[in-house]
């Protein structure tokens with residue numbers, strides 16, 4: 519299976535006929551596999567290098583130093599999640615050993631005016647707990663902001679792909695509750711436990727994931743429609759994007775939220791990645807776009823919270 523590439527800058531610069539053709543192709547890829555390589559993204563190299571450098575410095579610290587910024591209680595969505603904290607396959611009802619990874623997670627940097635819902639305030643709007651790594655917060659927030667902008671541009675392309683007015687999603691994503699996760703999969707030894715992966719098979723929860731796998735790294739795989747695990751490339755200078763469960767619902771399952779995992783193999787070097795989980799406004803009502811009753815309407819925030827709580831290890 520070849521991986522489709524979508525060049526966002528080319529789409530944005532195209533006249534209406536070429537734009538429609540690129541949008542139709544995007545629609546097709548989102549129907550078939552829901553994963554693609556994104557080029558023409560315009561995210562400055564120094565923003566990307568900055569976040570790699572500071573998250574690398576974070577993971578290089580001792581466990582005790584990392585544990586100083588761990589989530590203060592179970593279910594707290596941000597901070598350091600050490601080894602044995604999460605098994606993503608549990609979100610799919612699979613009882614597996616914990617994933618072989620550690621992560622640092624952060625959320626929106628400010629609470630929009632007028633948010634009073636206690637669930638929103640105690641879930642996605644709780645503070646990110648900053649590590650004492652010089653320059654970490656600056657590099658992290660610059661990358662987070664770049665991902666917010668990029669996600670909004672991809673959502674314009676998605677609207678075109680779905681034959682909607684191009685600003686259709688704008689009002690749903692003007693106060694997004696997205697999360698950024700830096701992942702470190704430590705080097706592997708001889709064997710893992712049975713059914714243990716670096717990240718167990720799962721689908722993502724939100725509208726869109728913008729993933730930056732360590733360039734040239736291996737292990738990320740998607741489940742093809744034929745039921746095979748297919749390697750996802752990690753090209754230098756590009757992102758991998760995929761549809762999450764919320765987008766599948768929104769499109770009444772026209773688009774697929776594809777099962778994926780990070781497979782474990784013996785004697786692998788450490789692998790890093792940055793996953794940005796774009797999530798519409800807390801209050802956004804996600805109703806099937808085709809007007810059908812294919813999926814129950816859900817609210818973005820509570821839907822995410824329900825999903826998140828299902829993967830704790």
Ligand SMILES: O=C(O)CCC(=O)C(=O)O
Nearest residue numbers: 701717731738780791793
């Ligand atoms: O590390 C990766 O390449 C993918 C991680 C992933 O799928 C996730 O955290 O949802």
Ligand SMILES: [Fe+2]
Nearest residue numbers: 720721722778
């Ligand atoms: Fe994922």
